[in-house]
Amino acid sequence: MKNVLSEIKNHVLTGISYMIPLVIAGAVIMAISRVGGSIYGIKDIWDEKYVHSGNAVIQLLHSIDGFGGTALGLMFPIISAFIAYSVVDKLGVAPGLVGGMLVKDINAGFLGAIASGLIAGYICLLIKDNIKLPKTMESVVPVFLVPVLGTLGTLLLINYVIGVPFTALNVGLEHWLNGLSGGNQIIMATVVGAMVGFDLGGPVNKAAVTTAMALLTSQVYAPNTAAQVAIIIPPIGLGLATIFAKNKYNTELREAGKSAIIMGLVGVSEGAIPFAVENPTKVVPSTVIGSAIGSAMAVGLGAVNEAPISGFYGWFTVQSWPIYVISIATGSIFVALFNVILRSKDAGDNDNLNKDEEDYSFDEAEWES
């Protein structure tokens, strides 16, 4: 059972890895158009009436918003297709794509798209492994039976079995998130922040971040705001810790601290990993709490990030961006102080100089001998 679950996790992460560039492209393109619109005082740049706007720039911004939408519209087909691809290779792509498209049409949401990919993948696998034809007819399976039966089966299952509950779940989730009042919204943000800070780019983090990104398409922004704040707090905070308490970190970690700050500023949690690996019992609680604090603060005080960008270049498109930046700073400083205070003094040895420049190449002849 555990094996099946970890296999499914791998399939889902594969799908997510192919979907992420699409979400980034779509949402950032959309954010560009919205920021552009706000310069003209327009809050609904996606409205049809701007197609015929007298101002060419406004017309262009309206089109750009549409381009972003086109990209985001592919999100569910792509995650579904590549989950299926992960299960049965090439055979899964067609049924997965079509299943994802149906999920989008019936509004079954991100979870529906994940289910669609798994259904498509496993149906195709089932057909491939169980239908045995005589040798001369073997090629009928991949070129005809799997595409037709796999796609049809996937669509039927989505439409008549999982469609209704998943659509209800998705719509319910949107209503619930949109209806959250101040206090509950802060709790939601705290949970998202804690998840993001927990494994720094690992599966729990990705689950929170991608769900938050997927909700952007439903105009639900608070989870995304929480996630984007939480992403960059751990690397920046730990980087600051190496600056505040130079003597407590060895040369290797001080170098890692510098690159962590840079990675944090461009929105990559993984910069914090060397620290989490070296001392998990102190670092992980600090990043969980620090990210949660930052997220709760940003959402609670009314910052709204409509784009899935956590790097500094996205900060100024955020509504109430000073609050947003202060929230990031608060979370980061918490992480830094937590580590500086709890870290024992003897940890700063210097015997690891130049370790990074070690040469791992080896003699090809020896390899081939």
Added chain:
Amino acid sequence: MKRKIIAITACATGIAHTYMAAQALKKEAKKKGYLIKVETQGATGIDNALTKKDCEIGEVVIFAVDTKVRDEDRFINKKILKVPVAAPIKNAGKVLDDALALVDEN
């Protein structure tokens, strides 16, 4: 003769874990006196691709991956140790030992 290992690393985003795992494996292999070739399947594509010859030479294959391995059929008939991409970052020595134990069993 030195032990020879081949490995593939891949993570969901493909920008950090993938390369850190590769680095950790190489570092530990060097320390233990093994030869290792690591292919990274990251966001920008495949680096240090394992050739057909490499696949024949490697005694055992390590997949340190959170996602699907591309071109998996290269390793047909090979002993494969599959671990999460975080495993070698945490303890590369154990991953290498476990992999070699796979071939030493019989």
